Amino acid sequence: MGLLRSIIKLCLLIIIFGLVTGCGNGQPGANGVNDGKSQEGDASAGSKAIADAWFVKMNEAAQKGDTVQIHIKDLGEYREEDRQHMAKWFFKSGAAEIGPDGRFEPDKTITRGEFVAWMFGYFNDVLSPVPPEAPVYVDVRPGHKYYAIIQRLGTDGCLPVDEDKKFRPDDYITREEAAFITKYYTRDPVVIKDIKDDSYVDFEKTLFTNYFDGDQIDPHYRTAVFLSDFEIGHALGEIRSFCPKRQLTRGQAALWLSRIIPVHKYYN
Structure with a gap:
């Protein structure tokens, strides 16, 4: 009986080991993955995060003539027309300070x-x-x-x-x-x-x-x-x-x- 339990435990360990090494934190074939984030993601998050990423996206959109999308979290009470106007003419200048959490405190x-x-x-x-x-x-x-x-x-x-x-x-x-x-x-x-x-x-x-x-x-x-x-x-x-x-x-x-x-x- 004791020998049977040992065999079962050994089999389970082999199965678990195979799952872990083959998935890379749940992502098949994901080499170099650390805590679910790629090295590229870690690097971009280390620069000024939300505000910088938003400004880059907004400036690219403005240069292309596309409609600029607001990603500031606390402008919800303003009309969509006003939000787009502020984005197109004011926020892309970088003159205003926006918190790292994406809040403008309007x-x-x-x-x-x-x-x-x-x-x-x-x-x-x-x-x-x-x-x-x-x-x-x-x-x-x-x-x-x-x-x-x-x-x-x-x-x-x-x-x-x-x-x-x-x-x-x-x-x-x-x-x-x-x-x-x-x-x-x-x-x-x-x-x-x-x-x-x-x-x-x-x-x-x-x-x-x-x-x-x-x-x-x-x-x-x-x-x-x-x-x-x-x-x-x-x-x-x-x-x-x-x-x-x-x-x-x-x-x-x-x-x-x-x-x-x-x-x-x-x-x-």
Whole structure:
């Protein structure tokens, strides 16, 4: 009886050994397989994973003229049309930071500094400008993440410089500020003229007609808001409330910028 048990155990061991050596972790003939991943898969996963792979695929699709597919995980609440627009015009620039897990965090508010960094990278396809020799903003110090971008743009006249020479890079940007900064950055002559000679063009009637809360828009920003509305339709949506003091979210900022660039590429 004991001899029979030994024979049975030996047979089972031989069978198991044959299955293991012949399958390669469940894949017939798969030599060089390690934990179910090929060496090529390990190498690609070691580079920046989801975000990089997504950008490569998106850029290839854009070059071919194909419809770009969004693979960011948390843009579900946006319309498909808006997601495609953001992908085609904004995300492929690489200006926005996307987490390694593929999350964009569209509902998170965005600071003035980050918005300017996005805008700069988006329009110029350059993410690391040379810092100026003589910085203009007193509250943007060398250790700040966006020091080079903000100081460079301020020195070059692409961002407004107030009398106190403060930019407030870590304050959350409002919707009316976003309109003003983007119009100033794109060097709209009407906006620049209004700021320099302090003679604001009267767009109040149109703004008050388009938006229930048009009278709440700071007079300093009304020209820029009007021009943004004229270019891209109702700014940040089709509702008739602009909510000028409301903080801009990352998703809204991406959509805002993606609507502006086609207009300027068309006219330039």
